[in-house]
Amino acid sequence: MTWLELYGRALAADEAAAGYYNRNVGLPSPNGKVNVRIPLEAADVMDVRLWREEDVLARIRPYVARVPELRHVSEDPPFQVHHFIEGRVLDSFSPRGAPVPDNVLSDVVTLMDQLVRIPQEMAPDVPDHWPASGDSSGFGHLLASLTRDVHATYRQEYREAFAELGIPADPLAVVEPRWDSLTSRPFAVLHADLHRKNMIVTDGATWFLDWELALWGDPMYEIGIHFHKMDYPEEQRDAVFKRWRDLLPARFTAGPVNDLDLYMAHERIKSAIVDTVRYSKQLAAAARPEREFLMGRLAKKVNAARELWGLRRDLSPERVADALAPWREGWSWTS
Template identity: 50%
Template sequence: MNWRSLYERARVHGDAAAGYYNDNIRVDTPDGPVVVRIPIHGADMMDLRPWREDRVLAAIAPHVRDAPRLLHVCADPAFQVHEFIAGDVLNDVAPRGVPVPPHVLDDVVRLFTQLARVPRLPDVPAYWPADEDTVAFACLLSDLTQRVYDTFRADYAGLFASLAIPADPLRPVGDLWRDLTPRPFTCVHADVHRRNMIVAGGSTTFLDWELALWGDPVYDLAVHIHKMGYLPEEHDALVTRWQAAMPSAHTTGWRHDLDAYLAHERIKSAIVDSVRYSQLFAKGGPYPYPEPDLLASLTAKLNAARPHWHIHTPLDSRTVETALR
């Protein structure tokens, strides 16, 4: 396979599925389609990314069944080639408000149990918390969110004010962090949501491992719940199955800590997505989904965060649109 030729073909391809950090381009080859992932130059860093995705995929390959295979990686120019996963993006067949296919909940729980068996990720940064130090791990998360807020607070002061994002948005999280329960760390995907899940033939494949961490498995559950927007009965079924399937040491004290991580994720989304969506509106797109859906999504995220700031009057989409424009 001429990997550089694949890269060059991907670069000139006009149809890319863009995330926040990579463009994903399908390229057809004589052996079948593949996906070329090319980093987006100059992307604002709003998530922890201490591991290279190719290192993560190599580490999980013997243990995680439902992840794409890494076919090639190149440092200069930077790109990866992943196997192409045929099927439907879950968000296309079951967007928020629509029940997911019956197998999806079991597939998600199986993923989390498989991640619990992955050995410690290689090349752990020197600053990384010791195993079971959930407080230090959580502080890494909120410290990054605070840095994002501090980075954009001057340029986006008017936007933050109009959306009632307070000057100290992470204050509610600090008290919650102090009471976290120590738990063994696992590999954490940290981005399992409807647009990163391919369903086909009664099974699910989980994409985009660029945000993977070594940390608290309850955090992975919290991020997933936050980003999925499950129906209430789906939420309850997932949590019940997760608790039954995970090793008991990984679920100790989970109820309080799940709520703590959810509080952080709601606040983070309100800050990060206000900036990201404002940038999209300023550029006039391209939008990941229709503009009214974009507004509804950000409005819901802001309203989920507001109770943590003791603001009990919800925003409406018109107010959010005015702020963004």
């Protein structure tokens, strides 16, 4: 069987796991089961994209053991083939808000430590406009610029929805003055998308998937976006932060907790904007239980940002559904 034939079978497969940027299909091959990873052509890019995932995997493999092994890369048509990792997705037995097994916590911090030890010359190249290592303020401004662009892109179409949800005309004004106060830390390779659906646990070990959002940047951002997406119980978050500061070289973890809080505040604001758009597009095809899940989850995300904007955290799922009425195509909250 050729790689192109494998790709054809993946395209025709009924069962697939899809994120925002890729479709994943597990298939048998002459050399064992593999994961065929196909980019989604219509994906809205709402995250900073720096490197091609296959370049990241090839470069980090000598330093990070529990990442997918790259078997094949095709430019035309675009797809990758990874070895298939058997196991349980962390989210399937430890969903957001639930405690995480201690061995997973250790594996996460170990991964972050392994990443900061990759020399810059061994990472993929960065473009000339990218902030220099140590320019944490420049890195923060770069993240915020993408969030501003996303907001500007959808501001007119979602004007009424944003207003109903409490998203202000300048949603980043509350964090913008703080970027210049960030502590200078040397940059490192960041996964930048470490959450429960990107971790597979097998035989007591955690494997880390989906490296398409990997960045060269401030390690404090890695732990901040991880906390935002993992939604740990508070005591576990504190334990992970302590382990992180104890294990990593001090120069990568230097600075006050205010730096961590700033990155997390930015992610809350970004999530309120981005997920309002993303969830609205999922509503029409969603069955009632999924609709209720989406509206409940979006209410929680927007409420977290509303607190930063000086608003009450009183947004209900029903109010979210009303705000997204133009995208509901005829269904009501009770139907």
